[in-house]
Amino acid sequence: MDRRLSDDENGARDVSQSPTTEPKQDIDTVKPEADEGIVTGPAVPAQASTEQLNALTHRLLGPSLTKSGQEGVSQDNVSQVILDASKGSKFYEREAALAAGLATRVAALQTRKAKLEAQDLRVHLRNADAFLASLESSRDLSRIIVHLDCDAFYAAVAALKDPTLKGIPFAVGGSVLSTCSYEARKFGVRSAMPAFVARKLCPELKLVDQDFPSYIAKAGEIRAILQTYDPNFQPAGLDESYLDLTAYCQDNDISASDAVSKLRTEVREKCGITISAGIAATAPLAKIAGNVNKPDGQFEIPSTREAVMAYMADLSVRKVAGIGRVLQCELDAVGIRVCADIYPQRALLVPLFGDKTAKFLLTSYLGIGRTRIAPSDGRDRKSVGTEGTFADLAGAQALRTKLRQTAEALEEDMKQAGVKGRTVVLKVKLHTFEVLTRQVGTHIPVWTKDDIYRISLPMLERLEKEIPGLKIRLLGLRCTHLVEAKLSVDKNFFGAAKAPNTEERFCVCQDDQILAPAVPPPERASAHRAEGSRSGVPVDEDGWEIWPEAEFEAAAEQERKEEFEELLKLSQELEERHDQDNGAKAPLESSRSTSPADDVESWACPICNRPQPADERALNEHIDLCLSRETIREVVRSVPENKAPAKLEKPTLPSKQVPRKRARPRGGGSISKSNHEQSNAKRRAFFS
DNA sequence: GGGCAACGTTGTT
């Protein structure tokens, strides 16, 4: 995720020790503070600038330094083990290259800062102060926001299933660890660490596989409890949630910390999972607070302006969600290490980091953030994808086989999610660890393995052309610009509000009928409407027929079939016209039955004038389809019978979406100076 | 200059 729209930003450090602190667990402290701050690496090869080395060390060690459970670990030793294990590998080389790029950018930042400081910054200063003032005036300290985070979630679930894991150092994952038990953390083991490094740190480390069904089930149990505290709570991933306990505390005449304490006890007793909690006036603050007494603890940041500001002041910027390794490095270069450092630099933030980041930083400095907690409606998924790592792979045939397998896997995921995509993205990681992506718009939403394969093959071919001897270690496919495929069954779709549980929407669907993505709505609406009218369907005040659920569904199904057939015909026609082109010619889509709509109200489509489910999103999707149908027809009409375009993506074609050629040089990632200047010019344009 | 598509990056879990 990225910082600006992220739900979380502000942060602070454990200054004001609140009385809400719970008994902390184990982990005796030897070196209380190996955390935060930029790491300046120990023994690394020479001959690079120290800037670069620090950047590289920081990259390699990065994640291990921000996690909890590391307090009793000798960081120097851990760092040395990690660096030793890394040296000489392709992975290391790639990291070094990236670090070099970062070092260059950091140097440019510093130069730029020096230049700026010689200029008149009064306008920037005024803008920053105005922004701060407006933020301050909107500060809301009235809510009781709680962030909950299960401790070592995957590991905790694993230990519940297999009690022999209890109390021993073990980790969840394969070649890379997803997480590990707190016992393992004492050795310096942590999330995102390669397993072979973890084994060096902790030879007795036991490894267990991931088990998502169990995680999902356990998350469901926990959420059932959370719901009783705040029916409007917001899950954020499987193991995290935000709650607004303002009402609960009022209704039950209980303090925030007591309520949270009670909640945590309930979850522990009923679900066997310990959770940590943060209590504060905003979501970002609550999240930060939650990390203070992890594991199995809670912490409250008092809701006064003074307490919040004080807490933020000493907090490493790295603790703020949205500030990662790179931004931390850049901020460090301009003298910003803790949140209090942001203020003196406020006039420089926009010119140095851009409008969005500047605002984000100022907001964090004040400890201001989101106070409204609400579940997402489950329809906001932006992409569905799958990818896999394997031993270096090369050769046309092998790559195609892998591509096909990936397309098959993606079809499964698309079915699960009940969506189609209008853009397909191919991702490849070279044997050097360099990552490349290629993407194309498809206009007609796709989801079948055959369509996905056909669309992605040309992208692979392109890569093969661009990179002779293409050798990869990862291949992935992802669909974006999603369109809802299942026409409901899930009451949520047409608005009949259901329990706000996102998980259900993606997991409960087993029935093929439910999963079967809908085929686009029909062209000649007349068909079913006329039929319906004749068969005496009642009509509402606007003249639209009111259909009983079942009939509506049947009619919708029929419409979709007709529509699909027409689309198929059109696309086949096109296909034939530019014959050859070898390749797998799978049918566009095999007609599958779709679950019917269970809605009776309907709106008219402005294009085809046919009734559509009374749902804004559904209607918009329908309109898109209507428009795309028109476009296809236009293309078909405009292409001379025997002179087809040299190469048209089959289902992809509308003039507007014909891919634009843009041979982009693939540079090592560093930004040229002129680019930098330009971007700054753009950045300055914003603020105000 | 806006809008949009493509691509690379950063960040989070």
Add this chain to the structure above:
DNA sequence: TTCCAAACAACGTTGCCC
């Protein structure tokens, strides 16, 4: 010897169209 993940969101930049 083996030898650094997967899934997702958001943003900045670039190039092109209108």
